[in-house]
Amino acid sequence: MGDLGEAWAQILADYEHHLTRERDLSPHTVRSYLVDVRGLAEHATRLGIHDPAAMTIRTLRSHLATLKSLGRARATLSRRATALRVFTAWLQRSGRADLDVGALLASPAARRTLPATLSAADMREVLDAATAMIDGDPVTGTRDLAILELLYATGVRVGELVGLDLDDVDRSRRVVRVLGKGRKERTVPFGLPAQDALDAWLAVGRPAVATPISGHAVLLGVRGGRIDPRTVRQVVHDRLGAVDGVADLGPHGLRHTAATHLLEGGADLRSVQEVLGHASLGTTQIYTHVSNERLRAAFRQAHPRA
Template sequence: MENQELPPAFDQALAGFGRYLTAERARSGHTLRAYLSDVRSLLGYAASEGLTDLPGLELGTFRRWLGEQSQAGISRSTLARRSATARSFTTWAMREELIGTDPALRLKAPKAEKSLPGVLQSGQLLRLLNSLEEAASGGAPLPVRNRAMVELLYASGLRVGELAGLDVDDLNPDRRTLRVIGKGNKERTVPYGVPAALAVDDWLRRGRPVLAKDHSGPALFLGSRGNRVDQRQVRAVVKDLFEALGDTSATGPHALRHSAATHLLDGGADLRAVQEILGHSSLATTQIYTHVSVERLRQSYQQAHPRA
């Protein structure tokens, strides 16, 4: 259904919505593809019901579209995202006067499952970082780079896309801060600690110069051919590290972000400070980490309090 040919009016609307997301909402490539895939799915479903233009869309169309996906076993979090995308699409279509009324205005999204993020224990992190330091000690550029990337991911709580997008001049070594361009092209300044600073300095001195080519530009982290490192390469490095660790359910670079946030809160950091560091637009997003920290607090209380 999602790959079927759409009626011309639907196809034009999809293209227009894509231009809007790119030009006005500054969405990332990954987010843009997800949004357009969701809308294509919706319009493909509407076309399968015989509709050929946007004014024919009604609330029931959206509900049946989501209902069919729910029966197919699509997760509630994905359904919630697709519901939100559908509302964004009809809001845009109203603004563009492609429809006279908003059929998705009363569309209710299913509540997404609340799950606690995977977090590495301090001992696990120490083992992981020690293994990186040992691998980098030989001086080969890729192990030196990998150590710097992982140290920086954990030290600063960066998203993997933010890490890959860093340029050399985004670093302020004197203040040990990073200039980060996050979601929606929002800029923030993020601190990092001494171990990360040493690892990054090592990469800049004896790793990056070996891999840098004329086409490398200002990219901080490079691949073996001198191109800017991409998210897939970073994910592969972290995946291998976690598999070698062996005793964690954490997966992917986001687990380092989760760990940084949780350990900051465990250490007494203010929730709003953690929000700023992570680049969350809403404090509610940051609050999921308090659940992890509160669970640890409860365990400590039960172990230490005489009347626990």
């Protein structure tokens, strides 16, 4: 960070400490914030602003305008604007600036695309195919089926799934305790098929690969350690790709699918928000659009006066 000058380098170091130690954010989130703020620092330095406290709203707007001219997507610009507002608010709150210059910064409206999902029939095909493959490889087969069933039943993120420990699973109540974004804990229910798949893995698959390094992890890799998120993603891609006609949406597609099927089955939006661990109900509302699109498609196909 030497090219930014001493003032900016110190601010970035202090901000990293704040995000890591005080806000206790995940390493991925911290990196994301720092990349965004470093981009602002480089832009400000090119403008001759070597003291972060000397920035104005024009500094922030010109930075976003430059990114837009470079072809950055609206969603990227919106996220970047949010990161800048968080940063300038911290500058003012911590006494490093007299004003919060980002308070008036508007976010470019991001175009929200509807998430792709699988139909209930497609999910049954995928799960039936995964079940049929257990006889050929009971260890990997039971694990992969447990992965698919849990992702679809709970809608949890991959990171939340791989972080599950044995005592996070209450099999009598059929719920799992997960640690989500911002280290917020929530409890998510799952159904009998997911319980059966999990029981099979814990009874047959896990004991076959467990080693002293396994600890209390629920899902394990072939060498006995806690399963890696990349392995989970590959499992999902492989299992979806093995069924003809089923879109390869990956693990996040199963999360979208779970949310959509909950709403289509009559779940209220607040309940789905709790299941998914969304901080804002607005994030969950996009799934109502998915359900509406399916309803319109069914109407067009089935109604004689559509």
